[in-house]
Amino acid sequence: MATLHVLSHSPFGDGRFASCLRLLGEGDALLLCGDAVYALQPASTPYASLERLGASTPVYALAEDHAARGGGAPGAGVTLVDYAAFVELCCRYERVNSWL
Amino acid sequence: MKFAIALFAPPHSPAARRALRFAEASLQAGHQIVRLFFYQDGVHSASANVVCPQDELDVAAAWTRFIQEKQLDGVVCIAAGLRRGVLDAAEASRYGRPAANLAAGWELSGLGQLHEAAQQADRLVCFGGN
Known part of the structure; x- marks a missing residue:
């Protein structure tokens, strides 16, 4: 069942980010919000992991949280979304799994 | 689409604001919120006694x-x-406590309400973290 995985913790603080990437299934997508947007820091290990996901796993990031944490233009393959798009993503995927 | 929204983080956390913005956006898009459930430190959002610094959003x-x-x-x-x-x-x-502080409009109830909301809604969206 296609799942939207929502991450909100920094990928540098604990193992949620790595665990989530390991568990991603066919058709799943990732939404980074809060401190999880630090995974988009260029040349970082988390960002390299995201790049390895490939086009079959869409990666989204909450634009407001990305901007609030000083993020610049995101890398290729990362889509910045607003809250309306966040809601739409929750409708598009059959399940929403928040990594609390 | 019917949403159930659960918040696990306190009102001074970014997650509480994010959950609020998400809830507002879901109604703006014409969806329904069957229940908002506040759990763990999320319960502080229902306190009428929270005093927020003037230059911050009082979530x-x-x-x-x-x-x-x-x-x-x-x-x-x-x-x-x-x-x-x-x-x-x-x-x-x-x-035997000296005061009640649950703000108007809220209800204290059991964890079963979260389970029921998850059954009634098309999507359960949980908020926590930073």
Whole structure:
């Protein structure tokens, strides 16, 4: 069942980010919000992991949280979304799994 | 689409604001919120006693306004609330505490309400973290 995985913790603080990437299934997508947007820091290990996901796993990031944490233009393959798009993503995927 | 929204983080956390913005956006898009469930430190958003610095968004007050204006089912986990001193008049009386602080529009109830909301909704969206 296609799942939207929502991450909100920094990928540098604990193992949620790595665990989530390991568990991603066919058709799943990732939404980074809060401190999880630090995974988009260029040349970082988390960002390299995201790049390895490939086009079959869409990666989204909450634009407001990305901007609030000083993020610049995101890398290729990362889509910045607003809250309306966040809601739409929750409708598009059959399940929403928040990594609390 | 019917949403159930659960918040696990306190009102001073970014997650509480994010959950509020998500709830507002879902109604703006024409969806329905079957229940808002506040659990763990999320229960503090239902306290009428939160005092926020003047230069910050008072997320607890914003939640209370939101559920009142939209007439939503705002449920606070009673066990999590009691543990953190979020009491309605009945619980303050029952446990002999000097005051009740549950803001108007909220209800203390059990964790079963989260389960029921998850069954009734098309999507359960949980908020926590940073």
